[in-house]
Amino acid sequence: MAKVAWNEMTAFAKVIVEDYKLFEGLELVPLETYQGMDTRPAWEFKTPMATGFYKPYLIKGSDRIEKITIGELHYMGRAKYCALNMTASNAYDLPIYACEFDETAPRVGVTMDLMPTVDIARHEEYLQKYYREIAPLWRKYRTIPGFTLEGRCLVQRRYGPWPWARESLSPFSLDGRVEEKEDRVKLMEAVVAYARVWLDLLKKAEPIRDEGYRQEMLRRKSKTQKYYRDLDPGGEVMKKIFGAEKSHLFVSLVF
Amino acid sequence: MDAGVKWTPYPEKMKGLIDSLQPTALQEWKGQNLAPALEFARGQARGGFSAYRADKLEKIGIGSFVHAGTRHFAFCSIMPGEAYDLPLFLSRLEEGKEEVILLVDIIPTVDSLVDEEYRKKYIESVQPLWDRFAALPGICPEESDIIRSLASIIYTAARVPIEKEGMRLAALAPHTEYLKSYLAFLPEAAPVTDEAKKKELAAKRAALRTTLRAHFFKEMLPGPAREELGDGMIELLNAVYF
Numbered sequence: 001m002a003k004v005a006w007n008e009m010t011a012f013a014k015v016i017v018e019d020y021k022l023f024e025g026l027e028l029v030p031l032e033t034y035q036g037m038d039t040r041p042a043w044e045f046k047t048p049m050a051t052g053f054y055k056p057y058l059i060k061g062s063d064r065i066e067k068i069t070i071g072e073l074h075y076m077g078r079a080k081y082c083a084l085n086m087t088a089s090n091a092y093d094l095p096i097y098a099c100e101f102d103e104t105a106p107r108v109g110v111t112m113d114l115m116p117t118v119d120i121a122r123h124e125e126y127l128q129k130y131y132r133e134i135a136p137l138w139r140k141y142r143t144i145p146g147f148t149l150e151g152r153c154l155v156q157r158r159y160g161p162w163p164w165a166r167e168s169l170s171p172f173s174l175d176g177r178v179e180e181k182e183d184r185v186k187l188m189e190a191v192v193a194y195a196r197v198w199l200d201l202l203k204k205a206e207p208i209r210d211e212g213y214r215q216e217m218l219r220r221k222s223k224t225q226k227y228y229r230d231l232d233p234g235g236e237v238m239k240k241i242f243g244a245e246k247s248h249l250f251v252s253l254v255f
Numbered sequence: 256m257d258a259g260v261k262w263t264p265y266p267e268k269m270k271g272l273i274d275s276l277q278p279t280a281l282q283e284w285k286g287q288n289l290a291p292a293l294e295f296a297r298g299q300a301r302g303g304f305s306a307y308r309a310d311k312l313e314k315i316g317i318g319s320f321v322h323a324g325t326r327h328f329a330f331c332s333i334m335p336g337e338a339y340d341l342p343l344f345l346s347r348l349e350e351g352k353e354e355v356i357l358l359v360d361i362i363p364t365v366d367s368l369v370d371e372e373y374r375k376k377y378i379e380s381v382q383p384l385w386d387r388f389a390a391l392p393g394i395c396p397e398e399s400d401i402i403r404s405l406a407s408i409i410y411t412a413a414r415v416p417i418e419k420e421g422m423r424l425a426a427l428a429p430h431t432e433y434l435k436s437y438l439a440f441l442p443e444a445a446p447v448t449d450e451a452k453k454k455e456l457a458a459k460r461a462a463l464r465t466t467l468r469a470h471f472f473k474e475m476l477p478g479p480a481r482e483e484l485g486d487g488m489i490e491l492l493n494a495v496y497f
Binding site for chain 2: 119120121123124127131135142155159161164166167168171172176219220223224
């Protein structure tokens with residue numbers, strides 16, 4: 001089993017923003033209020049056990065964004081809980097880009113996906129519209145060692161105990177545990193590749209015109225957000241570290 | 256027996272379970288005569304497919320064929336009666352000398368992320384099987400994007416390597432076990448009375464049927480087998496199954 005030292009762990013936000021320049025050409029502006037909450041306490045935080053940031057943004061001049069959040073929580077020099085979330089505003093049916101990247105010495109536990117905001121099985125056109133570019137990436141990156149163990153490809157099986165979490169995933173999620181340092185680096189390439197597809201879809205997005213469909217989309221979107229905010233096991237850890245109010249802000253920004 | 260291989264006894268075992276419903280054979284489906292599917296030979300493809308009706312179920316399709324004596328294909332589906340919220344049952348098995356490819360699922364007829372009650376009743380109750388078959392050699396995601404997009408969170412798919420003949424029976428077990436779970440839903444199934452739920456069920460069933468008819472056999476049959484069967488037989492299979 002690989003062991004990656006604390007000072008060699010992934011600088012998640014830096015790699016995305018500075019190395020890969022994911023947001024080049026877009027002007028990100030801080031989102032100061034989200035769902036009635038002042039977000040500034042999340043921009044930088046420090047407690048005896050944890051330090052880090054969850055920085056939420058909008059894109060200047062765009063009404064298409066609910067939030068783009070990038071964050072890292074560093075826990076006692078042992079673990080980094082990192083996230084990138086990109087959610088479109090309620091006039092659009094874009095999937096939710098969600099990435100959890102939890103790194104410890106022995107492994108990265110990762111889930112990344114474009115989570116559908118409607119039931120794809122009922123709306124075949126959604127698959128054609130939003131996943132054409134993701135499908136080849138899924139086939140490419142699911143070969144990263146760790147997604148397959150002992151001849152069994154375990155992609156889409158990570159969340160065994162949490163059916164609600166599996167329900168939220170698209171047929172193209174990448175989830176699993178990745179160990180070797182070079183594979184963690186490759187994983188960041190996948191994180192950015194999925195994110196680039198999402199940003200490209202955002203550019204082309206058209207507002208929903210059918211109000212019935214929009215309501216159906218909002219039901220699923222809000223249910224998905226509620227599941228992660230209320231039931232994600234990471235939320236319990238946050239409550240212990242930061243208390244109920246701050247942890248609600250943090251999980252709401254991360255998801 | 257073909258190619259020196261004793262094929263997995265899928266049709267016999269699955270039909271044996273279906274027989275507990277005392278099904279009646281369907282001769283036609285929406286004006287289409289199903290008799291030519293019962294036993295057929297098209298080029299190098301030989302086999303047979305049957306459709307049945309049973310209490311609370313609109314249609315049960317089951318059958319198999321062997322192509323060129325080297326490849327065995329078998330399928331089973333159950334479409335629930337339209338008055339019920341029952342899920343769909345879907346299963347396919349393809350085998351050659353060295354490998355069995357399989358997919359088996361219980362597909363929800365609502366959005367099972369949103370409808371938690373439905374998910375607990377029909378999907379999470381089958382999760383122990385999903386957990387159990389995670390240990391099957393060759394477990395993997397279903398390769399077809401469109402079919403995976405219909406699948407539930409408890410589908411099992413695999414490409415099981417046949418290192419010894421007992422592995423064929425191991426690859427059959429997910430089909431029979433999922434089917435037993437599905438059949439266990441039937442005694443308690445009652446007609447849906449809520450109008451909004453009826454509408455939702457009808458919309459999703461129609462979408463599933465449309466997608467399956469358009470894509471299932473196209474995706475599940477390799478080119479040579481599909482060409483041998485021809486468009487007419489594929490259309491007939493769609494009538495038998497969906």
